[in-house]
Amino acid sequence: MIDLKDLREHPDRYRDGCRKKGMAVDIDRLLALDEERRSLSTRRDNLRAEQGRVEKEVGPQIGKLAGAIKKAQTNERASLEAELEALKGRPAALKAQIQDLEAKVAAIEPELNAILLSVPLPPDPDVPVGTSSDDNVEIRRWHPPSTPPAGLGVVGEGPWGFDVSKPYEANRGFRPKNHIDLVKDLGLADFERGVKIAGTRSYVLTGDGMLLHNAVLRYAFDTMTLRHGFRAMSVPVLVREEAMVGTGFFPAGREQAYHIEEAKRGGGYDQFLTGTGEVGLMALHADEILREEDLPIRYTTVSTCFRREAGAAGKDTAGLYRIHQFDKVEQVVICRADETESRSWHAKMIGYVEELLQSLALPYRLLQCCTGDLGVKNADMVDIESWMPGRGDVGKDGTPSGAYGETHSASRLYDYQCRRLNMRYRPAGHEKGPTVFCHSLNNTVAASPRLLIPILEMWQNADGSVTVPPVLRPYMGGKSRIG
RNA sequence: GGAGAGAUGGCCGAGCGGCUGAAGGCGACGGUUUGCUAAACCGUUAUAGGGACCAAAAUCCCUAUCGAGGGUUCGAAUCCCUCUCUCUCCGCCA
Known part of the structure; x- marks a missing residue:
């Protein structure tokens, strides 16, 4: 496998390698997929960080509320439950967004990996160029x-x-x-x-x-x-x-x-x-x-x-x-x-x-x-x-x-x-x-x-x-x- | 083939819903002490991806990873399912 980072920085080296070895690999497609994946996972990671903060903030409250509801009288239960739902709203929204991004990343990866595995190691400069x-x-x-x-x-x-x-x-x-x-x-x-x-x-x-x-x-x-x-x-x-x-x-x-x-x-x-x-x-x-x-x-x-x-x-x-x-x-x-x-x-x-x-x-x-x-x-x-x-x-x-x-x-x-x-x-x-x-x-x-x-x-x-x-x-x- | 037990960092081993990237120990590395070594004491001690900075390194930030994958949950090393692997016993066998 070649180094994806190196391919990102020197794509021509790999295009040239493919040409010399006579192998058709879509380097541009790979670069595009890589770009897309990085952009998606950066967004995902930022949301996860946000999720982590929110969890620390409201998590314990959720736990406490859930406990209170169990003990609560029927008449106060309704208001407590409403409060709980309100608290859950923020993390739930984050979760949905994260899952959406994860699905998108997962959809890209098989193709990306398949191309990445097929990118040949460029031949050394002193290897004579030839077709067969x-x-x-x-x-x-x-x-x-x-x-x-x-x-x-x-x-x-x-x-x-x-x-x-x-x-x-x-x-x-x-x-x-x-x-x-x-x-x-x-x-x-x-x-x-x-x-x-x-x-x-x-x-x-x-x-x-x-x-x-x-x-x-x-x-x-x-x-x-x-x-x-x-x-x-x-x-x-x-x-x-x-x-x-x-x-x-x-x-x-x-x-x-x-x-x-x-x-x-x-x-x-x-x-x-x-x-x-x-x-x-x-x-x-x-x-x-x-x-x-x-x-x-x-x-x-x-x-x-x-x-x-x-x-x-x-x-x-x-x-x-x-x-x-x-x-x-x-x-x-x-x-x-x-x-x-x-x-x-x-x-x-x-x-x-x-x-x-x-x-x-x-x-x-x-x-x-x-x-x-x-x-x-x-x-x-x-x-x-x-x-x-x-x-x-x-x-x-x-x-x-x-x-x-x-x-x-x-x-x-x-x-x-x-x-x-x-x-x-x-x-x-x-x-x-x-x-x-x-x-x-x-x-x-x-x-x-x-x-x-x-x-x-x-x-x-x-x-x-x-x-x-x-x-x-x-x-x-x-x-x-x-x- | 049948019946059990298990898989946590370089190694051993705790944890069994949030304060756990993870106690404690060993090892390794750095330091103090020392005539030298040893001992003792103090400290450091994963990997990967992305980003900031940048000539580069260092540094910093975010994320992931407790066999693998999926699920439950606001939140999973911890609960559930599937798979893989390891070990023990029985059977079979070169």
């Missing part, structure tokens, strides 16, 4: 060196020295299989039975496929907790609507989430399946005032993620790329409201992922997302795409060109999310000062099975087997080869 992912700007690429660093592999096995500008065959000396064929031939996944059980975009990981999946997650999780000091967490993936709204996924992404309609069954309230562990991690401290010395908070979780993929019909229907359910290691940082600190965490969180991909020898590139590709809640977003030989256009010989596919996404949100979540801290040394909304950031560490695609395709061998990247072997009982 086509306008994203490549920041840099990384290719694995031809000589593997100590402990990460041996020459001739895996993608060491791989150059994505050359065909796979020129790099490795054989024509690659795509991950779909690899998992079928090696018995790593069963799509038919997945669909039988759960419908389209469903799958079953089998045998070494499941082991490799777990190995990737464990490796990524351990990297974050043991090496980088992030706190290991398990969080709900079935959450209340408040958590979805608070983290900024609703209302914009409502169609993307599975909706558990418990209220219809008399369950009291509905729930939603989260599409990322970010929801649970960020909602943890909702409505809390944190201590500055406890910041930054660094959390990581591994959780199952659910996505309806609404609007993606027909896109990436085969394989493990776009699926309804997957597992993801996610990292979040909650830090002080300081732009420099936010930016520095963003860079660090991207660095952790680069380190991970490099240890797996997977070629990748960093993509600066343009304004049109940002969600409502980000000021800045960097995607990391890993090289997937099985993607891209298929050539005359039936071999795909290979293409980068998104495997990670690092967002910088300033206080947008924490404002919605009402997550604040009290700056140290300013015990009496106002509270400040925290900044938050999030980034993927590893999403699997999607990350299995580059791993399998890049680490496959000419004989159809797949070498297990050395860093994953400890998580697979030391196994070095599948097939």
Whole structure:
């Protein structure tokens, strides 16, 4: 959520933000509603103050009179009652006016709040302006060196020295299989039975496929907790609507989430399946005032993620790329409201992922997302795409060109999310000062099975087997080869 | 699923129609005392919205908030209704 006060003072900043992000939000309507609400509530508050004074003044008299009436003789009762009615007249008139104003305020609020929730955080000035992912700007690429660093592999096995500008065959000396064929031939996944059980975009990981999946997650999780000091967490993936709204996924992404309609069954309230562990991690401290010395908070979780993929019909229907359910290691940082600190965490969180991909020898590139590709809640977003030989256009010989596919996404949100979540801290040394909304950031560490695609395709061998990247072997009982 | 009990400030806990933004305690912060610490004593101690002032901060004023929402009343932390949550016991269960 953006700061309404700031919008009031700098409406053009938000108009501009909407335009750059390609989102149509009626800022003028919001300003008008805000103006109206403030004028109404000021009048209401003044009347309430008046009511308070009147109550103190005539309240006790009313009480006394009411008591007197009970004891009074019938002949004097009538005059006492008239007096009581006269006394009640003033507060009653105030009450009616107050209720009228309250009703008017209440009538405005739903629309005002709905618009307010949909106003996007303006993108940072250094984010390139664009309309879609086509306008994203490549920041840099990384290719694995031809000589593997100590402990990460041996020459001739895996993608060491791989150059994505050359065909796979020129790099490795054989024509690659795509991950779909690899998992079928090696018995790593069963799509038919997945669909039988759960419908389209469903799958079953089998045998070494499941082991490799777990190995990737464990490796990524351990990297974050043991090496980088992030706190290991398990969080709900079935959450209340408040958590979805608070983290900024609703209302914009409502169609993307599975909706558990418990209220219809008399369950009291509905729930939603989260599409990322970010929801649970960020909602943890909702409505809390944190201590500055406890910041930054660094959390990581591994959780199952659910996505309806609404609007993606027909896109990436085969394989493990776009699926309804997957597992993801996610990292979040909650830090002080300081732009420099936010930016520095963003860079660090991207660095952790680069380190991970490099240890797996997977070629990748960093993509600066343009304004049109940002969600409502980000000021800045960097995607990391890993090289997937099985993607891209298929050539005359039936071999795909290979293409980068998104495997990670690092967002910088300033206080947008924490404002919605009402997550604040009290700056140290300013015990009496106002509270400040925290900044938050999030980034993927590893999403699997999607990350299995580059791993399998890049680490496959000419004989159809797949070498297990050395860093994953400890998580697979030391196994070095599948097939 | 059945039966009870409860939800008050950073925490504990009183209040059960007006004088209660809320006693008392703990904690925290400031001060006095002190060779230093401790103790003792004094004081301060919520959040949000709006407004005054203003370059800004500070300050001041008004309003709201005692789990949430609605109701009764001139007036609700206090009475009534609904919801949410927590705890205890029984049943069931990975």
